[in-house]
Amino acid sequence: MVKGIEKYGIPVVHICTVVPISRTIGANRIVPAVGIPYPLGDPTQGEDESRKIREKLVTRALKALETPVDEQTVFEKDEW
Amino acid sequence: MAAYKIVHYINQFFGGIGGEDMADYKPEVREEVIGPGLALKAGLGEDFEIAATVICGDNYFGENLDEATDTIIEMVKKYQPDVFVAGPAFNAGRYGVACGTICKAVEERLGIPVLSGMYEENPGADMFKQDVILVKTGNSAATMRKAVPKLVGLIKKMVAGEEILGPSIEGYLERGIRVNYFAKERGSERGICMLVKKMKGEEFETDLPMPKFDRVSPAKAVEDMKAARIAVVTSGGIVPLGNPDHIESSNATKFGEYTIEGMDAMSREDYMTIHGGYDRQFVLENPNLVIPLDVLREKEKNGEIGSLLPYFASTTGTGTATNSAARFGDEIGKKFIEEGVDAVILTST
Numbered sequence: 001m002v003k004g005i006e007k008y009g010i011p012v013v014h015i016c017t018v019v020p021i022s023r024t025i026g027a028n029r030i031v032p033a034v035g036i037p038y039p040l041g042d043p044t045q046g047e048d049e050s051r052k053i054r055e056k057l058v059t060r061a062l063k064a065l066e067t068p069v070d071e072q073t074v075f076e077k078d079e080w
Numbered sequence: 081m082a083a084y085k086i087v088h089y090i091n092q093f094f095g096g097i098g099g100e101d102m103a104d105y106k107p108e109v110r111e112e113v114i115g116p117g118l119a120l121k122a123g124l125g126e127d128f129e130i131a132a133t134v135i136c137g138d139n140y141f142g143e144n145l146d147e148a149t150d151t152i153i154e155m156v157k158k159y160q161p162d163v164f165v166a167g168p169a170f171n172a173g174r175y176g177v178a179c180g181t182i183c184k185a186v187e188e189r190l191g192i193p194v195l196s197g198m199y200e201e202n203p204g205a206d207m208f209k210q211d212v213i214l215v216k217t218g219n220s221a222a223t224m225r226k227a228v229p230k231l232v233g234l235i236k237k238m239v240a241g242e243e244i245l246g247p248s249i250e251g252y253l254e255r256g257i258r259v260n261y262f263a264k265e266r267g268s269e270r271g272i273c274m275l276v277k278k279m280k281g282e283e284f285e286t287d288l289p290m291p292k293f294d295r296v297s298p299a300k301a302v303e304d305m306k307a308a309r310i311a312v313v314t315s316g317g318i319v320p321l322g323n324p325d326h327i328e329s330s331n332a333t334k335f336g337e338y339t340i341e342g343m344d345a346m347s348r349e350d351y352m353t354i355h356g357g358y359d360r361q362f363v364l365e366n367p368n369l370v371i372p373l374d375v376l377r378e379k380e381k382n383g384e385i386g387s388l389l390p391y392f393a394s395t396t397g398t399g400t401a402t403n404s405a406a407r408f409g410d411e412i413g414k415k416f417i418e419e420g421v422d423a424v425i426l427t428s429t
Contacts, residue, residue, distance in 0.1 A: 001313060001315065001395075001412065001426060002409065003296040003409060004405070004406050004409015004410040004411075004412065005313070005409045005413035005416065005424055005426070006296045006298070006413070007409075007413065008413035008414065008416070009300070009417075010299055010413060010416055010417070010421055010423065010424055011298070011302060011423050011424070012313075012423070012424040012425075013426070014426050014428065015425060015427045015428070016427070016429075017428065017429060022428070024290075024293060025293055025402070026293050026294070026295045026296060027426075028296070028299075029298070033428070033429075036358045036429050037358045037359040037360070037361070037362050037363065037429070038363065038369045039316070039370060039427055039429050040368070040369050040372045041368070043365070043369070047366075051374065051375070054368065054372050057372075058375045058379070059379075061425050062310075062385065062425075065301065065305070065423040066302050066305055069298045069301070070297075070298060
């Protein structure tokens with residue numbers, strides 16, 4: 001789906017838990033997610049903490065969309 | 081008298097009618113052996129006869145698919161052949177599609193074994209290799225001589241009802257079919273043997289070839305996020321309660337588009353997940369874990385992003401065929417262009 005959309009020239013950031021799969025299928029901007037049953041957040045740490053994690057990942061995903069890339073890039077950190 | 085009958089399909093060019101100027105030629109049946117049929121006949125020997133040759137222009141076939149198919153089916157039926165052969169089409173695209181289409185129809189409607197051949201990059205190959213045995217040929221008719229023994233071998237097996245072996249042995253295009261068999265060595269031994277060969281730099285054949293994934297070059301970065309229109313897509317199986325579009329929990333054949341208009345967050349009162357590939361308890365409780373609407377809405381309100389598309393697209397990613405996913409992506413991308421979407425967040429569980 002990532003490539004199907006991106007081929008129209010729309011940048012796609014793939015927030016996903018299993019980064020090697022995303023790499024294999026060819027996503028260009030990848031943000032590693034937290035876990036398979038809760039990609040954006042971590043409910044085991046309580047609702048507030050979970051929401052903070054989600055906020056951080058979405059912010060990183062938006063940054064990734066603003067970052068020019070010329071090859072597959074995994075955005076693992078928040079240093080810009 | 082020959083024991084087995086064949087009907088052979090060829091285009092206007094191989095039928096000696098003419099080139100592009102004759103591509104509108106309507107289907108015609110001749111009770112003779114023509115063009116590539118001669119090589120086939122020579123290879124097959126006395127037990128076989130080519131009872132008839134059907135000739136049809138490539139453009140006529142392509143522009144009148146249903147009519148041409150129906151007409152040719154009637155022509156073939158009359159002869160009740162043991163095998164129907166089309167082409168080979170080599171790298172001729174329209175001819176390849178015609179060969180695939182007519183073979184598939186003959187097999188389905190008349191129950192007659194069919195065979196064709198073409199170059200692997202012929203567009204007809206990808207369209208029909210799953211349905212029809214397509215002998216692998218080179219990209220021009222000059223490779224006919226090499227193709228004949230493969231065609232002949234397969235035709236003989238078909239009439240004798242013998243088992244047709246794998247694509248690399250018989251020389252046809254891979255159909256993506258797995259056949260169970262008892263291997264002589266168990267998996268660990270085969271694995272070690274492959275590893276040793278690989279380390280020696282020798283050729284080895286994998287038990288499970290990986291699908292080939294094409295690449296799309298990275299789209300340009302968003303220049304002004306504060307003005308950008310953002311859309312959310314997921315493979316996490318988020319659907320309205322009750323799953324109105326009946327999206328499958330595994331091996332999805334469709335995706336849905338669902339509203340987030342006027343919502344500040346994803347609520348479990350409205351949305352659930354039907355994904356069959358992960359423990360759903362957390363997401364059923366809080367769908368924002370997959371569609372981060374709460375955070376995105378906040379960012380929209382405080383001006384970090386321009387706007388959110390008022391709906392998201394969703395399907396189930398588990399067990400879903402890559403070509404289905406590619407189709408969903410294509411349909412979604414097309415729509416997002418019309419909607420003026422600048423960037424997409426795609427979440428996967």
